[in-house]
Amino acid sequence: MSPAVFVGTDNWEKTFADPLVLKTIWNTIRYCLIAIPVVFVVAMLIALTLNSIRFGQTAFKTIIYYPTLQPILIAALMFTFVLHQDFGVLNIIMRAITGEPVNFLGNEVLAMPTIAMVEVWKGMGFWALLFLAGIQNLPRDLYHAAELDGAGPFRRFFQLTLPLLKPTFFFSVIFATIVNLQVFDSIFILTDGGPFHSTASTTWYIYRSLFTFNEPGYGATLSFVLVVVVLILTALQSYAFQDRS
Amino acid sequence: MRSLIRKKRNAVSLQPTVPMVTVSYGVLLIASVVSIVPFLYILSTSIKDTRSLFSYPPDWIPDQIFWGNYAKLFNETSFLNWTLNTFAIGLTITILKLIIDAMAAYSLAKLEFAGKRLITSTLLMAVAIPVAALIIPLFFIIRDMGLLNTYWALILPALANPLGIFLLRSFIVSLPDDLIHSARLDGSSELRIFTHMILPLISSGLVVHAIFTFMLQYTNFLWPLVAIQTESKQVLTVGISSLKSNFVIDWGLISAASLLATIPITLLFLALQRFFLAQSLSSALKG
Numbered sequence: 001m002s003p004a005v006f007v008g009t010d011n012w013e014k015t016f017a018d019p020l021v022l023k024t025i026w027n028t029i030r031y032c033l034i035a036i037p038v039v040f041v042v043a044m045l046i047a048l049t050l051n052s053i054r055f056g057q058t059a060f061k062t063i064i065y066y067p068t069l070q071p072i073l074i075a076a077l078m079f080t081f082v083l084h085q086d087f088g089v090l091n092i093i094m095r096a097i098t099g100e101p102v103n104f105l106g107n108e109v110l111a112m113p114t115i116a117m118v119e120v121w122k123g124m125g126f127w128a129l130l131f132l133a134g135i136q137n138l139p140r141d142l143y144h145a146a147e148l149d150g151a152g153p154f155r156r157f158f159q160l161t162l163p164l165l166k167p168t169f170f171f172s173v174i175f176a177t178i179v180n181l182q183v184f185d186s187i188f189i190l191t192d193g194g195p196f197h198s199t200a201s202t203t204w205y206i207y208r209s210l211f212t213f214n215e216p217g218y219g220a221t222l223s224f225v226l227v228v229v230v231l232i233l234t235a236l237q238s239y240a241f242q243d244r245s
Numbered sequence: 246m247r248s249l250i251r252k253k254r255n256a257v258s259l260q261p262t263v264p265m266v267t268v269s270y271g272v273l274l275i276a277s278v279v280s281i282v283p284f285l286y287i288l289s290t291s292i293k294d295t296r297s298l299f300s301y302p303p304d305w306i307p308d309q310i311f312w313g314n315y316a317k318l319f320n321e322t323s324f325l326n327w328t329l330n331t332f333a334i335g336l337t338i339t340i341l342k343l344i345i346d347a348m349a350a351y352s353l354a355k356l357e358f359a360g361k362r363l364i365t366s367t368l369l370m371a372v373a374i375p376v377a378a379l380i381i382p383l384f385f386i387i388r389d390m391g392l393l394n395t396y397w398a399l400i401l402p403a404l405a406n407p408l409g410i411f412l413l414r415s416f417i418v419s420l421p422d423d424l425i426h427s428a429r430l431d432g433s434s435e436l437r438i439f440t441h442m443i444l445p446l447i448s449s450g451l452v453v454h455a456i457f458t459f460m461l462q463y464t465n466f467l468w469p470l471v472a473i474q475t476e477s478k479q480v481l482t483v484g485i486s487s488l489k490s491n492f493v494i495d496w497g498l499i500s501a502a503s504l505l506a507t508i509p510i511t512l513l514f515l516a517l518q519r520f521f522l523a524q525s526l527s528s529a530l531k532g
Contacts, residue, residue: 046276049269056273062518063277066284069510071464073482077489077503078283081290087298087496089286125280153265182377185466189486203377203467210471216381223378234373 015221023197024205024222027112031201032180035116035123036173042120043127048157050128051135061132065125075122076189083114083190105191108198115199118186127172134168135161167240174237178230202226284507290500291315298496314497315505323477324502327484332509334396334480335462338403342458343451345404350413351439355425368407380471387472398472399480403462409454416450417443456517463510481506 015021046064050057067075082089083104091101104114138161146156184203187193193200193208202222209219290298291314293307318324352358353365383402384393392398420443428438444451466482473479476487485502488495 042276045272049272052265052269053273056270060273060277064273064280066511066514067280069460069514070507071466071482071510073464073466073486074503074506077485077499078287080489081286081496081500082283084496087290089282121279121283124276153262178375182375184377185482188466188470189489206377206380207467207471210381210384216385220381223381226375226378230375230378231370231373 011217011221015218018218020197020200021205021218021222024200024202025225027198027200028181028183028202031112031116031183031199032177034113035119035180035183036176038116039120039123039127039176040169040172042124044131046124046128047131047135048161050132061125061129065129067122067124068126070122072118072122072185073189076118076186079118079121079186079190106195108195111191111195111199115183115186115190118190119180119183123176127176130172131165131168134165138164170240171237174233178233181226181229284504287500287504290497291504293497295495295497311497314495314501317495317498318501318505322488322498322502323479323484324505326477327479327481328505330396330478331463331481334399335459337396338400338462339455339458341400341404342406342409343455346407346409346413346454347444347447347451348439349407349410350417351443353410354414354417355420355422356435368410371405371407372411377467380467383468384471393472394474394478396478399469402468403458409458412454412457413447413450416447420446456513460510460513 050060053060070078081087083091085091085101085103088101090104094100094102102110104110142160142164143156146160151159182203183201184207187199187201187204188207191199193204203226206219206222206226209215209217209222213219289305289307292310292312293304294311294313297304297307353361379402387393387398387402392401424442425438428442429435433441464482465480466486469480469483470486473483476484479487485499485506488499488502
């Protein structure tokens with residue numbers, strides 16, 4: 001290793017002139033834009049249904065929360081058994097319906113949404129229980145009043161539950177963004193950035209810059225950008241929480 | 246009579262209607278199936294010969310249990326080493342972190358010293374730094390210390406994570422100051438107050454911290470992947486992932502390894518179920 005030389009803004013210019021770097025940033029944003037809304041909608045649906053049943057609530061909670069605990073790596077490995085063209089569960093179903101297996105991970109359009117599904121599968125229990133706790137903490141009087149005024153369940157959900165849960169959502173969106181901006185394990189296992197770098201994330205690039213590309217300077221620049229983005233998100237979060245209390 | 250019926254309806258008004266409950270059970274049933282099927286499928290894959298994996302229609306429940314995948318896992322791979330490494334490293338980190346973080350939390354919560362505010366805000370900043378961004382600087386620091394490919398490379402960086410300090414501090418801050426003052430007046434040393442008074446009072450906080458620290462280490466992947474090169478020194482997650490990089494992928498082997506890797510967390514979960522479902526959420530909400 002040669003001694004460190006100050007290269008000024010050289011690394012920055014080179015890093016952001018690299019189309020692969022720009023692509024990994026876009027891919028990471030794309031991943032977050034798919035994974036987070038989908039997991040939140042699914043989790044909200046589960047939370048609402050959990051809230052409306054009495055018997056078996058604990059059993060359903062336990063089962064749905066269970067995948068959350070597993071390492072992402074194991075979740076991703078399990079997904080290879082769901083997605084594999086020959087023996088994946090999903091493709092056995094696809095073959096039964098359409099006669100053709102789908103190459104979920106070998107397809108540039110499908111690969112990233114498919115990887116986002118790992119996060120949905122693993123995260124839905126966590127967010128569902130978090131939203132359920134939020135719902136159960138809401139003042140019940142409001143709901144009684146709303147029902148007396150003739151508001152049906154859908155109206156109650158859209159005009160009471162959702163607005164009242166805004167602080168929970170705000171916290172959740174930022175927390176989920178911070179975690180998902182660092183997506184790596186599932187990509188490393190399922191596609192290793194392919195096909196044609198369509199699933200190459202920022203963290204994947206940072207890892208590769210160290211070992212494969214042998215350009216840790218680019219990776220370090222990208223790391224710094226990641227730190228700044230996450231610090232801004234964290235500041236936003238703590239600002240909002242101070243505001244509330 | 247009418248008003249009585251109305252009253253009764255109001256009293257039970259927020260009870261969901263029958264169709265809503267039916268739909269709810271339907272949704273929850275689907276969610277449960279989706280949650281659990283991958284686990285069952287790798288269980289099924291792990292107890293059949295990999296060749297029969299490719300038969301269509303699939304053989305969901307094999308007629309005869311095939312133990313070959315498990316035998317191969319223990320005899321021909323370093324699976325046992327990876328498991329032992331994971332537990333040894335995870336438990337070492339957990340114990341050291343409990344000691345360090347509890348002491349730091351006590352001093353930040355109840356002691357006065359110069360630079361306390363500066364230290365607190367610096368630690369808070371450090372909490373916010375994403376792990377992925379630390380990989381490159383950490384790699385060079387650990388390499389220059391000559392610790393790459395040793396267990397220290399995994400243990401030392403984990404000890405520096407300050408999140409647990411804030412978790413424990415929130416438990417200690419709520420303890421009354423008078424308690425500590427009166428102990429000091431009785432002539433107890435600061436260390437004695439810490440070990441005999443503070444630690445027992447925050448035991449539930451220590452349990453939460455211990456579980457989270459161990460789980461975090463157990464699920465850790467990126468840093469061990471970077472820091473450890475020798476195959477037999479690896480932790481479980483990286484070791485299992487290396488099975489997939491063989492030229493001919495042995496799916497039976499991977500399913501057996503994945504299934505076994507879920508067992509420790511499953512046991513921990515079953516033992517502390519209520520605790521997990523309630524505590525993890527409240528602590529996550531506190532951020």
